[in-house]
Amino acid sequence: EAQVTQNPRYLITVTGKKLTVTCSQNMNHEYMSWYRQDPGLGLRQIYYSMNVEVTDKGDVPEGYKVSRKEKRNFPLILESPSPNQTSLYFCASSLFHGTGAINYGYTFGSGTRLTVV
Amino acid sequence: AQKITQTQPGMFVQEKEAVTLDCTYDTSDQSYGLFWYKQPSSGEMIFLIYQGSYDEQNATEGRYSLNFQKARKSANLVISASQLGDSAMYFCAMREGSGGSQGNLIFGKGTKLSVKP
DSSP states (O other): OOEEEEOOOOEOTTOOOEEEEEEEEHHHHHHHEEEEEEEETTTEEEEEEETTTTTEEOOOTTTTTEEEEESSBOOOOESOOOOOGOOEEEEEEEEETTTOOTOOEEEEEEOOOEEEE | OOOOOOOOOOEEEETOEEEEEOOEOOOSSEEEEEEEEOOOOOOOOEEEEEETTTTTOOOOETTTTEEETTTTEEEEEEEOOOGGGGOEEEEEEEEEOOOOGGSSSEEEEEEEOOOOO
């Protein structure tokens, strides 16, 4: 089954304790992205990657890191989580990016509910 | 400036009636795609319908149709014969064709739809 797999689904952690949210897709998609969703703000992009070893900042990158060493994986790293990073996080992928990609939506993972206390 | 505007934070509709969820967008691109996603209380993002900027006919998918008015830059979602299972958050999104960061999927803040029995 074609899918984007995020882990964990739920995570409660303490301020300052480094964590990684994993994301893996099995569709050979070039493009991957991370979003956070907060009430009243919709989905805001954190980072995206157009291909292996190519990553770029989205709208809210502060406090996050990503890497794209393999095409299928795009982990989100919080080096020192803070309570304002409590949110619902989504990983998404798309066949490709750029001109001509307008008719390609994103396939989303199931989401990760992160609470930082 | 917001690129995707959903002016209805919340809406109610009677079961079996039709409902329209509003979405306006802002872009200078001639080539773009418009998407609607549904997010039930379980949290996952479910793709509903897509409309390309060059499509002359309004998109339809089962009970969902997209009322695309290009000159007005609006892409309203119409749900016919509402069902209790339609109660969810609905997001309008746009993907521009110019590539780079502008090729990312940009979301509105969402409309919460509640279907009354």
